[in-house]
Amino acid sequence: MSFPALLAADASLIQTRLDAAFASLPDQPVTRAMAYATTGGKRLRGFLVLESARMLGVAPAVSVSAAAAVEALHAYSLVHDDLPAMDDDSLRRGQPTLHIRWDEATAILAGDALQTLAFELLTDPALGSAEIRLKLVAGLAKASGAAGMVLGQALDIAAESAGTPLTLEEITALQAGKTGALIGFAAESGAILAEQNPRPLRAYAAALGLAFQIADDILDVTGDAAKAGKRLQKDADAGKATFVSLLGLDAARARAKWLIDEACDHLLPYGASAQNLIDCARFTIARES
Amino acid sequence: MSFPALLAADASLIQTRLDAAFASLPDQPVTRAMAYATTGGKRLRGFLVLESARMLGVAPAVSVSAAAAVEALHAYSLVHDDLPAMDDDSLRRGQPTLHIRWDEATAILAGDALQTLAFELLTDPALGSAEIRLKLVAGLAKASGAAGMVLGQALDIAAESAGTPLTLEEITALQAGKTGALIGFAAESGAILAEQNPRPLRAYAAALGLAFQIADDILDVTGDAAKAGKRLQKDADAGKATFVSLLGLDAARARAKWLIDEACDHLLPYGASAQNLIDCARFTIARES
Numbered sequence: 001m002s003f004p005a006l007l008a009a010d011a012s013l014i015q016t017r018l019d020a021a022f023a024s025l026p027d028q029p030v031t032r033a034m035a036y037a038t039t040g041g042k043r044l045r046g047f048l049v050l051e052s053a054r055m056l057g058v059a060p061a062v063s064v065s066a067a068a069a070v071e072a073l074h075a076y077s078l079v080h081d082d083l084p085a086m087d088d089d090s091l092r093r094g095q096p097t098l099h100i101r102w103d104e105a106t107a108i109l110a111g112d113a114l115q116t117l118a119f120e121l122l123t124d125p126a127l128g129s130a131e132i133r134l135k136l137v138a139g140l141a142k143a144s145g146a147a148g149m150v151l152g153q154a155l156d157i158a159a160e161s162a163g164t165p166l167t168l169e170e171i172t173a174l175q176a177g178k179t180g181a182l183i184g185f186a187a188e189s190g191a192i193l194a195e196q197n198p199r200p201l202r203a204y205a206a207a208l209g210l211a212f213q214i215a216d217d218i219l220d221v222t223g224d225a226a227k228a229g230k231r232l233q234k235d236a237d238a239g240k241a242t243f244v245s246l247l248g249l250d251a252a253r254a255r256a257k258w259l260i261d262e263a264c265d266h267l268l269p270y271g272a273s274a275q276n277l278i279d280c281a282r283f284t285i286a287r288e289s
Numbered sequence: 290m291s292f293p294a295l296l297a298a299d300a301s302l303i304q305t306r307l308d309a310a311f312a313s314l315p316d317q318p319v320t321r322a323m324a325y326a327t328t329g330g331k332r333l334r335g336f337l338v339l340e341s342a343r344m345l346g347v348a349p350a351v352s353v354s355a356a357a358a359v360e361a362l363h364a365y366s367l368v369h370d371d372l373p374a375m376d377d378d379s380l381r382r383g384q385p386t387l388h389i390r391w392d393e394a395t396a397i398l399a400g401d402a403l404q405t406l407a408f409e410l411l412t413d414p415a416l417g418s419a420e421i422r423l424k425l426v427a428g429l430a431k432a433s434g435a436a437g438m439v440l441g442q443a444l445d446i447a448a449e450s451a452g453t454p455l456t457l458e459e460i461t462a463l464q465a466g467k468t469g470a471l472i473g474f475a476a477e478s479g480a481i482l483a484e485q486n487p488r489p490l491r492a493y494a495a496a497l498g499l500a501f502q503i504a505d506d507i508l509d510v511t512g513d514a515a516k517a518g519k520r521l522q523k524d525a526d527a528g529k530a531t532f533v534s535l536l537g538l539d540a541a542r543a544r545a546k547w548l549i550d551e552a553c554d555h556l557l558p559y560g561a562s563a564q565n566l567i568d569c570a571r572f573t574i575a576r577e578s
Contacts, residue, residue: 025435030443034435080401085393104374105446108397109439112369112404116434119408123427130419137426138412145405146314146323150398154319157394 003279010050010067011043013060017068021117033102033110034117037075040093040229044212044284045186046071051276052190052201063193065124066136070186072121073144076114077182079107081153087234094229115144128193135192143185152178165241172210179216180209187277200266207263208281214256215285217242221249227288256285292568299339299356300332302349306357310406322391322399323406326364329382329518331578333501333569334475335360340565341479341490352482354413355425359475361410362433365403366471368396370442376523383518404433417482424481432474441466454530461499468505469498476566489555496552497570503545504574506531510538516577545574 001009018038025031046067053063060067082089082097083104090100099107122136142148155174159166166174187205191198217235221244225232235242244252263281267274290298307327314320335356342352349356371378371386372393379389388396411425431437444463448455455463476494480487506524510533514521524531533541552570556563 026440028435028440028443029447030439031435076401080397083397085397106443108369108372108374109443109446110435111401112365113435113439115401115404116430116439119426120430120434123423123430130423134412134419134423134426137408137423141405141409141412145409146317146320146399146402150319150402150405151315151317154317154395154398157398158318 003276003283006276007042007044007047007280007283010047010060011041013050013064014043014046014067014071015039017064017121018072021068021072021121029102030106030109030113033098033106034075034114036095036101037079037098037110037114038071040095041071041075042287042289043067043071044280045074045182047280048183048186048205048277049189051280052187053193054190055270055273055277056190056194056196058190058193062126062128063190065121065127066189066193067186069118069121069136069140070182070189072114073118073140074182076111076118077144077149077153079111079114083107086153086157089231089234091230094226118144132192132195136189139185139188139192143181148177148181150177152176152181160238160240163239165239165245167241168243168246171241171243171246175210175213176206179213180206183209183212200269203266204263204277204281207259207266208284211256211259211263211281212284214243214252214259215287217244218249218252218256219288220244223288229289253285260285292565292572295565296331296333296336296569296572299336299349300330302339302353303332303335303356303360304328306353306410307361310357310361310410318391319395319398319402322387322395323364323403325384325390326368326387326399326403327360329384330360330364331576332356332360333573334363334471336569337472337475337494337566338478340569341476342482343479344559344562344566345479345483345485347479347482351415351417352479354410354416355478355482356475358407358410358425358429359471359478361403362407362429363471365400365407366433366438366442368400368403372396375442375446378520378523380519383515407433421481421484425478428474428477428481432470437466437470439466441468441470449527449529452528454528454534456530457532457535460530460532460535464499464502465495468502469495472498472501489558492555493552493566493570496548496555497573500545500548500552500570501573503532503541503548504576506533507538507541507545508577509533512577518578549574 022035049067049070050060079098081087127133152174184205187201188198191201220232220235223232260281264278311324338356339349368387370376379386416422441463473494476490477487480490509521509524512521549570553567
């Protein structure tokens with residue numbers, strides 16, 4: 001199966017799991033808004049959960065609730081980041097953002113409930129022993145809280161309002177929280193589910209996460225808004241420092257490629273079984289959205 | 290020890306646990322905002338965790354992370370409910386609300402990170418086996434998500450914008466989510482920690498939660514804003530139906546008292562060891578804030 005076909009098949013598995021979760025909630029606007037927020041997207045983070053688990057012998061039927069949890073957590077972060085008080089975006093995945101389609105109160109509440117749902121999904125007995133599920137809960141909390149994703153977003157907003165462009169070191173630290181922490185947890189969760197050493201997957205994900213963000217910055221400058229499904233050029237418009245503004249386009253591309261090679265090197269212990277994760281890393285910097 | 294002294298002593302234990310959690314997070318504005326949001330308050334929910342556990346033989350040294358989790362979750366809900374797009378309140382526990390003291394973005398992020406922290410606290414090994422901790426995670430998720438607290442708040446906001454006052458049945462259902470679900474989980478968590486039948490505590494908390502909300506509605510009409518530390522008369526000003534507007538003040542008082550008697554009846558299996566929970570129930574309708 002080609003990588004895009006595999007990614008699409010896994011996205012469909014994750015969607016089915018999320019739909020089942022929404023079907024068990026009251027049929028209310030906030031539930032429908034939650035479902036809307038998780039529709040579309042590449043599901044790269046969820047794929048990393050399913051594939052890292054699969055590589056280590058854990059089937060999607062076992063791991064899918066963890067993949068759905070990571071996607072629910074990611075969706076909540078996008079809904080809140082898009083709010084007027086945050087990044088104030090009106091387009092996401094080619095559709096109106098949640099507070100435009102509904103209203104701000106619904107967007108805040110749907111985001112809140114998506115975060116709750118992420119933790120609830122990790123209690124699914126299908127994922128394995130209580131010890132395994134509890135490790136997933138602790139890992140997701142660490143990745144998403146005030147030492148991870150929330151910290152990254154707070155630093156990003158603070159930098160924007162301060163008006164002083166960040167240094168390369170500061171941006172790297174910021175992105176490690178904002179996008180790196182959840183990507184790291186997604187890849188690591190396969191090792192947690194398989195009860196194996198998480199170190200190689202963690203190292204793979206750290207390089208992958210940074211390359212992912214550099215690719216995002218490149219897309220923001222060179223991309224096609226119609227394909228990306230969101231507003232582009234926004235960092236340049238806001239005068240924000242990015243990997244592209246600090247390194248230049250060519251050096252940013254070279255660094256992303258170098259990071260992907262590094263990410264793949266960390267997979268050497270897994271031999272040929274890591275091929276899909278290698279393809280995923282290459283896809284990360286070749287994508288158009 | 291008198292009930293107010295016991296409540297204050299337990300609040301102090303919970304504060305110490307929360308302070309330890311904040312000290313382990315990066316020293317950033319969002320962390321300081323999280324700490325601010327959990328300062329003050331009666332800590333009734335956290336007390337219910339500690340006391341229900343203590344009654345069943347589980348010491349505060351074991352249960353305190355669950356009490357801190359419930360208070361972190363409650364604080365997140367207050368921070369988000371106070372936002373301009375929600376209830377738009379500027380005073381809470383006698384202090385400026387978080388978005389007034391900082392800004393909206395920080396309030397959204399601090400609330401988000403407080404929810405994450407609540408789940409992280411429930412992974413504390415001091416709470417017991419992985420099975421126990423996972424039951425606490427599942428219980429908190431059920432109480433706080435789109436079938437619990439978030440649903441109640443969404444129904445409340447929908448009723449306000451619809452302009453049609455709710456019926457008594459609708460308000461009862463709304464409050465079961467908005468305040469009842471977390472109070473229910475708080476009381477039940479003692480039984481989870483002690484691995485005992487949760488049914489009597491769950492029934493106690495269901496009656497207590499409703500009485501608590503009726504008492505809140507009474508306070509909103511008869512209370513002293515300085516003692517309450519928040520804006521009062523706001524439901525009447527907004528033309529919202531409350532237990533007081535639907536039942537009248539005297540019948541609302543009678544119903545709250547009746548519910549407290551019912552709550553205490555559910556504690557009969559525990560005999561004299563339930564005295565502190567009985568005192569807590571009586572305090573709930575006698576409080577001035």
